[in-house]
Structures are given as C-alpha cells and as structure tokens.
Amino acid sequence: MKILLRGGRVIDPSQALDMVADVLVSGDRIAAIGQDLETDRETKVIDVGGCIVAPGFIDMHVHLREPGYEQKETIATGTRAAAAGGFTAVACMPNTQPVADSPAVIAYIREKARAIGVVHVYPIGALSKGSQGEELAEIRDLVEAGAVALSDDGNPVMNAEVMRRALEYTRLFNIPVISHCEDLNLAAGGVMHEGFISTILGLRGIPAAAEEVMVARDIILAELTGGKLHLAHLSSAGSLRILQEAKSRGIKVTAEVTPHHLCLTDEAVEGYDTNTKVNPPLRSEEDRQALEEALREGLVDALATDHAPHTEEDKDVEYDVAPFGISGLETAIPLVVTRLVETGRLSWERLIEAWSCQPASILNIPGGTLKEGGIADITVIAPDWEKEVDVNTFYSLGKNSPFQGLKLKGWPLVTIVAGRLVMEKGQVLL
Ligand SMILES: NC(=O)N[C@@H](CC(=O)O)C(=O)O
Numbered sequence: 001m002k003i004l005l006r007g008g009r010v011i012d013p014s015q016a017l018d019m020v021a022d023v024l025v026s027g028d029r030i031a032a033i034g035q036d037l038e039t040d041r042e043t044k045v046i047d048v049g050g051c052i053v054a055p056g057f058i059d060m061h062v063h064l065r066e067p068g069y070e071q072k073e074t075i076a077t078g079t080r081a082a083a084a085g086g087f088t089a090v091a092c093m094p095n096t097q098p099v100a101d102s103p104a105v106i107a108y109i110r111e112k113a114r115a116i117g118v119v120h121v122y123p124i125g126a127l128s129k130g131s132q133g134e135e136l137a138e139i140r141d142l143v144e145a146g147a148v149a150l151s152d153d154g155n156p157v158m159n160a161e162v163m164r165r166a167l168e169y170t171r172l173f174n175i176p177v178i179s180h181c182e183d184l185n186l187a188a189g190g191v192m193h194e195g196f197i198s199t200i201l202g203l204r205g206i207p208a209a210a211e212e213v214m215v216a217r218d219i220i221l222a223e224l225t226g227g228k229l230h231l232a233h234l235s236s237a238g239s240l241r242i243l244q245e246a247k248s249r250g251i252k253v254t255a256e257v258t259p260h261h262l263c264l265t266d267e268a269v270e271g272y273d274t275n276t277k278v279n280p281p282l283r284s285e286e287d288r289q290a291l292e293e294a295l296r297e298g299l300v301d302a303l304a305t306d307h308a309p310h311t312e313e314d315k316d317v318e319y320d321v322a323p324f325g326i327s328g329l330e331t332a333i334p335l336v337v338t339r340l341v342e343t344g345r346l347s348w349e350r351l352i353e354a355w356s357c358q359p360a361s362i363l364n365i366p367g368g369t370l371k372e373g374g375i376a377d378i379t380v381i382a383p384d385w386e387k388e389v390d391v392n393t394f395y396s397l398g399k400n401s402p403f404q405g406l407k408l409k410g411w412p413l414v415t416i417v418a419g420r421l422v423m424e425k426g427q428v429l430l
C-alpha cells in the first residue's frame, strides 16, 4: 500500500524543512519527499494543496481510562478520538483502576492498543504503588514491561523523599518523571483558580502557589538527583519564572502546557459550567498570556491535551462536586491553530515542534520526524477548514468540552499511522 500526499506545505522542524512538496508513503515508511513524485496504480493519492503536512502529532498526556473506567473512555474510543484529532501517538496516564503500577497493567494496555487501537499507545507507569505517594512502584519491572515514563498524575507526590528516590532511580533507565504539581494542603478542596472571580462566584479557590511551590520543590530535587523531570500542565506565570531560572542553570527539566490553559481563563467559570472545571484550574489572563509567551519562546517545550474524559452523569452535578477534567483530543489542534497560529502569535514550525518533535524527544519514543526511511506517522492540517465544535460527533466517550458550539479553523484533515490511513476529513476509517 502506498499513499501520496500531493502538494502540501511540508514542515518538519527535525530537518529544518518548510517547502511545498509531495510526501510518498510506502508500507509503514516515509519513502520520499520531493517535487512531483511519481505514482503507480496502487498508490492512493490525496490532494493536500493548501494544507500543512507535519510529522505525526504526539499527545504525551492523555487519560484513556482503561482498565477500570470504561464508561468514561476505552482504548478503542480514546485512540479513535486521538486519530480524529490529528494525533498519531498518545502516552496514557496510569490513573486507571487498577492503577498502572504493575507490569500486568502496562502489558494489558499495550496488548489492547496493539489489537484494537488505531494510534500508537505508550503507557506511563505509576511512580508509587497505587499512586498513593508512599512507596515506590517496581520501577524496573514497569520499564521492562514498556512504560515510557513514570507519574502519579491525578495526584501529586506529596512526600518529597519519595519524589527524590523516583528521580534518582529513573536515572538508571533514562526515563522522565512526570510531575502533577499541586500542594494538596494549599489546594485544600478548591475547585477553581483563587482570585477575584472565585470570590464573586462564591467558589473555593486553588491558589497558583499550590502549583508553584511544587514546581520549585521538584526542580530542587531534579538538581539534587540529576533525574529527568517533566512538569505536566503548567498553568501559572509564577511556575514559568521558576522554570526559567532552572533551565538557565542547566537543570534537566521540561514542561508542557494544554490548549485549554492557553485559550481560556477563570472567566469561563462564570456560568458554572462544570466542563470548565479542570485541574490545574483555568487561571488569570496574565497567567494565560505568560503561558502563550513561554510556549512561543520554547521555555515551555511541549503541548499536551491532558485529555480527561468524564461521563455526562459525572459532570451533571454541582460545580463543587464535579470531577476535574476536559475532553481535549478532538478540539486541541484547531483551538491552538485558531487562537495562536492564525493570529500570528505562534508559528507553524513551533506548533509542530511542540506537539511532535519535543514529545518524541522527551519520552524517547519513535516519531517526531519525516525523515526518509523513518516510520510514516503523519498529520495533515487544513488551515482554512472551518467548522463548529460538536461534542456529539466526538469519537471520545467524554463529551465534557467547554468549547461546544465554538467556530474553529485548522482542523486535522488526515492522520497516517505507520503508513496506514486512519483518518480522512474527520472520519476515522478503522
Ligand atoms: N486534569 C484533570 O482535570 N483531570 C485528570 C487528572 C490530572 O490530569 O491531574 C483526570 O484524570 O481526570
């Protein structure tokens, strides 16, 4: 099977490539990039004139919910949501039931993904047993089973000594520790950003400091141990100042931001829509602008959705008791394209670097490049394709999006995974 993507703007930051060209896929590999490539009768030709052709987007932070919470999402539905959203690979968080703290759960996820998934799935192992933050998980076993990183995401690691040992031990395997930075005592029962709006709405706030003190702590521990630290879903300007200082001193730390923290602020909570309830919370406009700038300049390395699907039942309750999370995979790319790329605040090159090259490099997984001979994971985006977000068309079981009804441009047009056409014009083909 061959596929020819004809006449797109091919942007591959890994090779400093930005030109109008054809891309030929043969089997599971990139066969050639060039002008007017020849085709034979077996080649499926897709006209991508006016579109962006990029190395496959990798979402390094998703919650697939399986095993245990299959009513929220499954590996089958979550990977289809990823393909529909323009992603060729996802890394999935271990806060399942049971928690992915054993080789058996990691193996289960990988096997299920191989059998019925439509994009690559890289499991992240739990850092501590049951993600309780007390006793380290069997890290060697998790890595041998295929975990690409360790995290207790969903929960912070409150015990600094446990975090220290995780950062120390993971050095042996050269994998990152992904930290959900939240001091639970400071966050204490909060449900949104602590500020003027939380006061007006009468909702309990989570101060930015709850994140920032943990960012500072984890960076200090990364320096102490030499371990690789990756900071998940950063939300505040203060976190970025600490990150800046750490990077300027050469500490091994990387960071990600989400589309929702780049596109919304705490003002979105004003209608008490529980789909705006997310952890960390949507923060102030000043924070949002700082995140945008940090992504643009490369202080923040990567974009990630933190796709956190929940059922309508889960979310159809009072703001105070609703679970945290946004179903993000199927709006992520058009949100960032519409708000940041089309407005000239983020280049295509930087977008692709942050959502393809960097995640591959941070997790040390295949992808992030269109090099000839490499695996054919490709994302095509149609910058001019405009349509409204409709959660009813999501492949994800999680319809919990605060972006319902929003008109966006720059939808993903084609997703190719290991040479297989898995999505065309928004329709998943497998
Ligand atoms: N981000 C969220 O609001 N929710 C995540 C947990 C997490 O990423 O911390 C979830 O698992 O639902």
Ligand SMILES: [Zn+2]
Residues within 6 Å of the ligand: 153, 154, 155, 180, 232, 233, 279, 280
């Ligand atoms: Zn988290």
Ligand SMILES: [Zn+2]
Residues within 6 Å of the ligand: 061, 062, 063, 093, 153, 154, 306, 308
């Ligand atoms: Zn998460």
